[in-house]
Amino acid sequence: MSTYPQPPNPRAYHEIVWEIVRQVPRGVVTTFGQLASMIPAPEGVEAKDYEKLAPRWVGDAMNAVSRIDEPTIPWHRVINSKGGISLPEESVSAAIQRARLRAENLLDQKERVDLDQYGWEGPDAAWLEAHNLRAPKSLRKPPPDDGGQMRLF
DNA sequence: CGTTTGACTACGC
DNA sequence: CGCGTAGCCAAAC
Numbered sequence: 001m002s003t004y005p006q007p008p009n010p011r012a013y014h015e016i017v018w019e020i021v022r023q024v025p026r027g028v029v030t031t032f033g034q035l036a037s038m039i040p041a042p043e044g045v046e047a048k049d050y051e052k053l054a055p056r057w058v059g060d061a062m063n064a065v066s067r068i069d070e071p072t073i074p075w076h077r078v079i080n081s082k083g084g085i086s087l088p089e090e091s092v093s094a095a096i097q098r099a100r101l102r103a104e105n106l107l108d109q110k111e112r113v114d115l116d117q118y119g120w121e122g123p124d125a126a127w128l129e130a131h132n133l134r135a136p137k138s139l140r141k142p143p144p145d146d147g148g149q150m151r152l153f
Numbered sequence: 154c155g156t157t158t159g160a161c162t163a164c165g166c
Numbered sequence: 167c168g169c170g171t172a173g174c175c176a177a178a179c
Contacts, residue, residue: 002159005175032161052173055161060177062160078160086160093160157179166169 007057008042017061018070019131023123024077027104029113030120030139031081032058037137038122059086066093076100077120083112115139 007013016039024030036054041047058078065075076097080086085101087094098111106113119139122128128135 002161002172003174004159004161005173006177010177033163036161049173052162053175056159056173057161059160065160075160080160081162088160097160155179158177159175161173163172165171 004053004056006060007053008044010057010060013039013042013057014061014064016131016133017058018065018073020123020133021062021073021075021078023127024074024120026074027106028118028120029077029079029083029101029106029115030122030136031079031115032056032062032086033081034120034122034136034139035078038128038133038135040132040134079113081115083115085111116141 017035020035020038021030032055035058039054039058041050041054045053062075062078065073079101085094085097087097098107101107101113106118108114116139120136121138121140122136123133125135
């Protein structure tokens, strides 16, 4: 069954998530996991537990956006690790998200976003540091290991 | 006030 | 590549 605890201060956690989402520029996308990777574990939460919980807390934060109806947050650029929309397919919100992503030319024929191509690289280091956030995990594939081929020399 | 219900992800088949 | 599973709390109804 799907069941999980909440952060010590849900509202505070959500605020941080929203602040980062506001930085995502047009034409690229971020994921729940990537956002979570930038936010340190709240005091009192074991790192091990946090790793599992954080992505869903980010999901809760995005979910809350619809309740608060905050137009300054480009929530449509937040998708799941598979490059897909995580809202119920028939929902109105999902339709809006599809339309907005399509408008930014990010959707492929399978209604998916190619993270390797359009995955966000995160805010610049100075911004992260100013907000006490960690460097994001990359959404793009690691450079292919060419099996020890020599290059330049 | 008791139940229901989660914008997730890594991992194993 | 797609599908199922664990995770075990709290806000919203």
